[in-house]
Amino acid sequence: MSAPDRDDSIFSQLEAFGHKKVVYCSDPDTGLKAIIAIHDTTLGPALGGTRMWAYKTESDALQDVLRLSKSMTYKASIAGLNLGGGKAVIIGDSHRDKSEALLRKFGRFIKNLNGEFITAEDVGTNPRDMEYIRMETQHVMGVPESIGGSGDPSPITALGVFMGIKACVKELYGNDNLAGRSVIVQGIGHVGEKLVKLLRDENVKVYATDINEDSLGQIAKKYGAEAVSNSKIFEIDADIYAPCALGATINSETIKKLKCGIIAGSANNQLEDEIVDGRMLLEKGILFAPDYVINAGGIINCYSELMGFSKKRTMQLTENIYEATRNVLKLSKCENISTIEAANKIAEKRIADIKKVKSSY
Ligand code: NAD
Secondary structure: OOOOOHHHHHHHHHHHHOOOEEEEEEEOOOOEEEEEEEEEOOOOOEEEEEEEEOOOOHHHHHHHHHHHHHHHHHHHHHOOOOOEEEEEEEEOOOOOOOOHHHHHHHHHHHHOOOOOEEEEEOOOOOHHHHHHHHOOOOOEOOOOHHHOOOOOOHHHHHHHHHHHHHHHHHHHHOOOOOOOOEEEEEOOOHHHHHHHHHHHHOOOEEEEEOOOHHHHHHHHHHHOOEEOOHHHHHHOOOOEEEEOOOOOOEOHHHHHHOOOOEEOOOOOOOEOOHHHHHHHHHHHOOEEOOHHHHOOHHHHHHHHHHOOOOHHHHHHHHHOHHHHHHHHHHHHHHHOOOHHHHHHHHHHHHHHHHHHHHHOO
16 A cells, blocks of 8 residues: 555544644745644634744644644633634744744734634744734734733633642642642742742742742742752652643653652643553552643633633632542542543543534524
8 A cells, every 4th residue: 555645644643633624824925834723613712822833844833733732622621611722833933933924924814714713822922922913813812911911821820720739639638728738849930930929828838940040049039938959859758749841741750759649730741641651640649630620721811801801700710720620530539540531531521512512403
């Protein structure tokens, strides 16, 4: 049998991920090369950030956008939002290749989707870029507060992670009082710093680490946290590990070293291998709060902006992360499956249930 040509291979990838639509955006005049992936719109319009990254190959860009858009479907579903999952990637160096014209052209591609896809900022894009996209289409969230947007989502994301930590503590210790517990916060950027504050306000012992030693020293001093070296974190005997920097920090090597009973942080895709590492954590008795369940604050912020921003509603939806995490932990325990498998099951069930509602009279 002959090898599949490039088109066949793209279609088979779409089928494997279960995507509804993928749009290739090309404009030689502005240098725009982008891919918009719409994974599922059962619950509502597909919402997802636009990432700008210098991918080595177009195939890498496609893989990334397919993977990321699928996880947005699950994140929106489990957060109880009426949103589907989507994502966009612009191929290029965000420092060198970005321009107003490129972003506005990209905005026109989004406009042509008539609201099926709504975007927001992500790695390599910022609120100013969203303003340019907004000049061509209304289907963009996360614009600055000064022009009616919801602004920086990090405080909301940190609050969601904090609620996720509380839910795990309740499961493990019988009550969700955090005073006297200890947490390692890895990465004290936008989300991590806010999380350190929330934890310190509840008298939690915080070990903070970051590759940026200057800001680590300053933030540790500001909140009364203990600064630790990144290479030492797995030696610390803390109750909770909160990864708030990069993905894939949890793998077969680090799981062997972990001394904590709970992992709950904001970083996306914390497990190097969802299936293998998820099961390993289950067997070791470490409670893992799936990242997409507890870091949904960003998408909640955008949803709230879409619905006509209300601080109160945003807070309510974010506080619901406590219950969502509890449900995941309960199902994991009841069916002896990893927490990530439990989360996926809950997210998929909601979509399947609503699909039935929409197909009936
Ligand atoms: P950020 O860039 O502001 O902060 C990341 C911090 O991690 C930086 O201070 C950086 O120096 C540090 N860091 C990088 N590599 C490190 C390493 N190897 N060890 C220790 N520290 C390291 O990012 P952020 O907005 O705070 O987001 C943090 C994580 O949460 C990211 O994975 C992001 O995708 C995810 N997330 C963020 C939001 C949000 O609202 N900002 C929403 C959902 C998910």
